Amino acid sequence: MVDNSAGAKAKIEMLEEKARELRRKVIEVLGNSTGGHYGGALSAADALSVLYFDIMKYRTDEPDWPDRDRFVLSKGHVAVVFCSALSMAGFFPYEDVLNDYNALGSPYAMHCDMTKIRGCDFSAGSLGHGLSAGVGMALAGKMDQKDYKVFVMIGDADLQEGSTYEAAMSAAHYRLDNLCCIIDRNRICVDGPTEDIMAIEPVQDKWKAFNWKIATIDGHNIGEVRDAVLNMPAGSGRPYAILANTVKGKGVSFMEDRHEWHYGKCTPEQTKAALEEIG
Amino acid sequence: MVELADEVKAYSDVICALAEEHEEIVLLVADMTKPYFLMPMVEKLGRRFINTGVAEQNLMGISAGLATCGKRAYAHTYTPFAVLRACEQVRDDIAYTEQRVVIAGMCSGINMGTGGSTHQATEDIGILRAMPHMVIMTPADARESAKIARASYEIDHKGPIFIRLGRYPTPVVYQEDYDWEFGKGVTVREGKDLTIIATGHMVYYALEATKILEKEGIDARLIDIHTIKPIDREIIVKAAEETGAIVTAEEHNVLGGFGAAVSEVVVQECPVPVEMVGIRDLWCSVGPTEEMYEKFELTEPYVAEAARKVLKRKK
Numbered sequence: 001m002v003d004n005s006a007g008a009k010a011k012i013e014m015l016e017e018k019a020r021e022l023r024r025k026v027i028e029v030l031g032n033s034t035g036g037h038y039g040g041a042l043s044a045a046d047a048l049s050v051l052y053f054d055i056m057k058y059r060t061d062e063p064d065w066p067d068r069d070r071f072v073l074s075k076g077h078v079a080v081v082f083c084s085a086l087s088m089a090g091f092f093p094y095e096d097v098l099n100d101y102n103a104l105g106s107p108y109a110m111h112c113d114m115t116k117i118r119g120c121d122f123s124a125g126s127l128g129h130g131l132s133a134g135v136g137m138a139l140a141g142k143m144d145q146k147d148y149k150v151f152v153m154i155g156d157a158d159l160q161e162g163s164t165y166e167a168a169m170s171a172a173h174y175r176l177d178n179l180c181c182i183i184d185r186n187r188i189c190v191d192g193p194t195e196d197i198m199a200i201e202p203v204q205d206k207w208k209a210f211n212w213k214i215a216t217i218d219g220h221n222i223g224e225v226r227d228a229v230l231n232m233p234a235g236s237g238r239p240y241a242i243l244a245n246t247v248k249g250k251g252v253s254f255m256e257d258r259h260e261w262h263y264g265k266c267t268p269e270q271t272k273a274a275l276e277e278i279g
Numbered sequence: 280m281v282e283l284a285d286e287v288k289a290y291s292d293v294i295c296a297l298a299e300e301h302e303e304i305v306l307l308v309a310d311m312t313k314p315y316f317l318m319p320m321v322e323k324l325g326r327r328f329i330n331t332g333v334a335e336q337n338l339m340g341i342s343a344g345l346a347t348c349g350k351r352a353y354a355h356t357y358t359p360f361a362v363l364r365a366c367e368q369v370r371d372d373i374a375y376t377e378q379r380v381v382i383a384g385m386c387s388g389i390n391m392g393t394g395g396s397t398h399q400a401t402e403d404i405g406i407l408r409a410m411p412h413m414v415i416m417t418p419a420d421a422r423e424s425a426k427i428a429r430a431s432y433e434i435d436h437k438g439p440i441f442i443r444l445g446r447y448p449t450p451v452v453y454q455e456d457y458d459w460e461f462g463k464g465v466t467v468r469e470g471k472d473l474t475i476i477a478t479g480h481m482v483y484y485a486l487e488a489t490k491i492l493e494k495e496g497i498d499a500r501l502i503d504i505h506t507i508k509p510i511d512r513e514i515i516v517k518a519a520e521e522t523g524a525i526v527t528a529e530e531h532n533v534l535g536g537f538g539a540a541v542s543e544v545v546v547q548e549c550p551v552p553v554e555m556v557g558i559r560d561l562w563c564s565v566g567p568t569e570e571m572y573e574k575f576e577l578t579e580p581y582v583a584e585a586a587r588k589v590l591k592r593k594k
Binding site for chain 2: 066072114115121122123125126128129131132133134135136137138139140141142143144162163166167169170173174
């Protein structure tokens, strides 16, 4: 299904602006702190925009609302973009993230922490853990006959961790059609291109082989992302993966496709240039 | 003939009853339904019974995810796989996030003699003890196993609970019911000359050792520490003050294990001589279970010998 309505177009424009704002915040927060994971945060911004500003059900005044949709950021090292999204959604002021990111004892740091961040459904840091937690949440939803959905975002590195495939196997076995795994496939890891360091292709075939339904999209085309999420096959008995082909460092030309910007710290001049480019 | 009873079965009987009574309990196994005597629960619990197959990392991650949704997850596998293979999931996803997940670990210590080192756990106490908010309990026998199983549901605790179980039936220590309280050691035998502080299956061998010592005119106190963390500091300090010498006994490496935990209390609060009985930094072997305890010098003559040794050091 492709939503071509006038309402959809307006919504897509709104979501594109939200994604731009997320990217601005990533640059601002990291520039204002000790640095961080620019590349993977910028590649994830569009999917987060769609999830938090269009799709997901949540209550900012009741973060533990039992019927909420869940989101697990398995690539937890890009907490900066996740915390920015949560602040834009209204869970806490953006200024808290901007001023406290990476500060001693701050809730807002390199990795997301459910014990400290309002609206964060699960902690992450070590890769390959998130999908299992999402499976647990989806199983609980089935047990309780709730209709909430569980979204898990994983990155390339999660696809190199064996535990992700344990989780993928169990999601299909338990027919978790309330579970959606968004693969932020930006193709670059710390040391270089994934296919040079440790090849993970063919990603699509792997998920099909694990008996998941999979949609392959341009992860920076908000309309495609939105349609893919809306097409989640509820009632099908199959878990759903969205293979979002993305660009590491998307939106900032000197970072795009550069593994050097997996983690870094912009100079004030670079921060200014990046913000101007994002617009 | 030593009377044996199955502590795993005793644990499971309680857990099954609790699971039938409390809707929020979810039982999970990593292909361990039969060894844990949980077969009747597969149909009874339906969706609340989850088999992950042989995938222990996923077992722990799913348990954590369930717990965030208000479920009481009970994860069952062998201790080496729970604590070593899935160590990081236990640490990051369950312990750090303070999820109430009960991890039942079978094949702790050397009780599965024939399995060899991959199926024996002699470092789990050291690893888990270093994780904040981790509760560790281990039964001396089947009767105590049932008490621990019930406590795992009833105690007020935010975070994981690890239950250190053996594999095969073990000697009965408690012939009758007795007072048991979470976090409080049990004085199995009063004594004034020294105190043997034992945990798990070593309580039996320690009890036998007190009989040997009694014949020699040595009056040994025996304390069963079923809750290794948080440890009962009070009963340890009292033992040190009143008897002036301590022997610890554990089915675990003496490095970083139970004896170390007791010693930490002793050296800080009432320094007295301590001798440790345990695995002396060795990889375990293969053999019939009863012969393994002898080979690794854990049986009553070795506990008695440690007692004589510590008495020589006592001022």
